[in-house]
Amino acid sequence: MKENFKENHPECREMILPVRDALDVISGKWKISILIAMGLGNKRFMELQNAIPNITPRMLSKELKELEMNLLVERKVYDAFPPIIEYERTAHARSLEPLIEELRRWGEYHRLVITGSNIEHPVTALQD
Structure with a gap:
């Protein structure tokens, strides 16, 4: 249904x-x-x-x-x-400044993930 x-x-x-x-x-x-x-x-x-x-x-x-x-x-x-x-x-x-800053940080993190960079703790990478 x-x-x-x-x-x-x-x-x-x-x-x-x-x-x-x-x-x-x-x-x-x-x-x-x-x-x-x-x-x-x-x-x-x-x-x-x-x-x-x-x-x-x-x-x-x-x-x-x-x-x-x-x-x-x-x-x-x-x-x-x-x-x-x-x-x-x-x-x-x-x-919008806090949102833009978070987008920038997430974009940096995402670039590391996509390029295969060695990230030991992905969650803490965003919290810095």
């Missing part, structure tokens, strides 16, 4: 939904890279493009607009000639 997933696994759905929401906001090839590049302060468009290898201007523009739409980046226009435009991470984006 086929069981009805929605009725029999509400706790799973409750876990999946917020994770999907988070992944929808930060997924893709460039969003995390952009947020990391902005980690040391406001950046102009060309500074971001130079900091992120292989990103095209069109893709950077698209990703910045999506990050802005999701309240992770604020676009600041300064009254000058020519106009100065900077991008800044919001407080909402800074709330």
